[in-house]
Amino acid sequence: MLRFVTSIALARLLAPQLFGLMLIVGTFRAGIELFSDVGIGQNIVYSKNAEDPDFYNTAWSLQIIRSVAIWVIFIALSAPVAYFYKEPVILYILPVAGFGIIFSGLNSVSPALLQKRLLIARVNIFELVVQLVSAIGAVLFAFFSRTIWALVAGGLFTSAVYTIGSYFLLPNLRHKLYLSKQYSMEILHFGKWIFLSSVIFFLSVNYDRLYFAKVIPIELLGVYGIARNISDLIVNLVGRLGYNVVFPFIASHSQTPRAALHQQLARPRAAFLLLVAAGASVLVATADLAIRLLYDQRYSAATWMLPVLIVGAWFSVLGRVNESILLGLGKPSYATLANAAKFAFLLVGLPLSVAAGGLLGGVLVVALVDLPRYLPILIGQRRQRLSYGMQDLKITIVMFLLIGLWEFLRWQLGFGTSFDSLPSFEFKGFGG
Numbered sequence: 001m002l003r004f005v006t007s008i009a010l011a012r013l014l015a016p017q018l019f020g021l022m023l024i025v026g027t028f029r030a031g032i033e034l035f036s037d038v039g040i041g042q043n044i045v046y047s048k049n050a051e052d053p054d055f056y057n058t059a060w061s062l063q064i065i066r067s068v069a070i071w072v073i074f075i076a077l078s079a080p081v082a083y084f085y086k087e088p089v090i091l092y093i094l095p096v097a098g099f100g101i102i103f104s105g106l107n108s109v110s111p112a113l114l115q116k117r118l119l120i121a122r123v124n125i126f127e128l129v130v131q132l133v134s135a136i137g138a139v140l141f142a143f144f145s146r147t148i149w150a151l152v153a154g155g156l157f158t159s160a161v162y163t164i165g166s167y168f169l170l171p172n173l174r175h176k177l178y179l180s181k182q183y184s185m186e187i188l189h190f191g192k193w194i195f196l197s198s199v200i201f202f203l204s205v206n207y208d209r210l211y212f213a214k215v216i217p218i219e220l221l222g223v224y225g226i227a228r229n230i231s232d233l234i235v236n237l238v239g240r241l242g243y244n245v246v247f248p249f250i251a252s253h254s255q256t257p258r259a260a261l262h263q264q265l266a267r268p269r270a271a272f273l274l275l276v277a278a279g280a281s282v283l284v285a286t287a288d289l290a291i292r293l294l295y296d297q298r299y300s301a302a303t304w305m306l307p308v309l310i311v312g313a314w315f316s317v318l319g320r321v322n323e324s325i326l327l328g329l330g331k332p333s334y335a336t337l338a339n340a341a342k343f344a345f346l347l348v349g350l351p352l353s354v355a356a357g358g359l360l361g362g363v364l365v366v367a368l369v370d371l372p373r374y375l376p377i378l379i380g381q382r383r384q385r386l387s388y389g390m391q392d393l394k395i396t397i398v399m400f401l402l403i404g405l406w407e408f409l410r411w412q413l414g415f416g417t418s419f420d421s422l423p424s425f426e427f428k429g430f431g432g
Contacts, residue, residue, distance in 0.1 A: 067105020250328025
């Protein structure tokens with residue numbers, strides 16, 4: 001909610017094209033970070049040696065080395081990216097914005113250790129405080145500077161606040177630069193699938209942003225970015241639950257008989273997903289009204305994008321929950337295969353759909369993209385005897401029935417439906 005409110009405030013202060021530029025910059029930063037991801041945080045949560053100072057200091061040292069290497073790559077890519085997207089200002093933005101990676105590399109390992117100990121409340125309170133301070137800073141930067149540098153400064157400020165604050169979570173933890181050969185090999189061995197999964201994950205999650213950045217105006221890209229970020233809030237919420245709760249819970253109970261573990265997880269899983277489904281159905285039916293109320297006319301295209309993307313977010317939710325289960329069982333390879341299927345669907349589907357139906361066609365493909373991702377994860381769960389396919393199907397049906405109910409009630413009250421502003425599917429260019 002805090003991120004949502006912050007995005008509204010920033011949209012009031014800044015022009016859509018600035019969000020379009022930062023969408024490109026942020027996507028490339030996420031890509032470079034994921035392309036070098038060896039799962040340091042996941043290693044700490046999963047490893048039985050995580051509490052050993054030699055282990056977590058090795059993880060911390062590898063994290064710092066990785067961050068410096070990433071920043072160098074970031075600087076090297078600045079000119080090619082600016083040339084490719086024909087946005088010269090990117091040449092100056094990328095190196096400055098990328099310095100936040102150095103801050104991230106200096107983060108304490110405390111959050112991962114707290115997660116392993118299932119002290120989730122402390123981590124969540126910390127991240128909420130960081131987000132609150134960062135939100136205030138971002139809005140102040142935008143208020144005093146209505147330029148792209150306000151967003152760049154806000155990102156750096158967020159990274160710095162998180163880094164400094166992370167050392168207060170476990171103040172008795174002593175960090176030092178140290179590399180153990182044994183633990184380095186253990187981290188890299190576990191992280192090889194995380195690395196491959198992260199590369200494919202980035203392509204599957206961000207290819208739409210990179211593709212649209214090339215084929216639609218930068219202002220419309222900024223609007224799409226806002227709509228996509230709002231719909232992703234639901235996915236990120238569930239992803240946090242999966243990573244911070246389900247993953248360490250399964251990891252700590254991986255030796256429990258599968259039947260007992262399945263039964264223990266089934267009821268709370270169903271209750272949570274029903275809650276998410278009910279909330280998502282309400283958001284679908286009211287998303288366009290919220291955009292009209294909270295954003296000005298420059299962002300009107302989001303009124304039709306957001307309901308479609310929220311429907312698609314539901315399939316992402318199911319994937320994130322199920323992926324966390326497999327990760328807790330030490331089976332990240334299925335997530336890699338799932339993300340590969342998702343990327344292949346985008347790679348083929350986006351150009352064809354945009355050619356046939358313009359931006360609407362592309363957004364529909366983005367909304368459906370987690371359907372092919374679901375199948376490999378389901379296969380992995382079935383092989384591990386911990387699948388919930390029928391439960392997922394029943395709750396999905398419930399969600400679509402609820403969407404139909406809310407849309408009907410809204411139509412009866414004279415407000416039309418949330419899909420009334422959908423543009424024509426016939427290709428007519430991107431201006432309308």
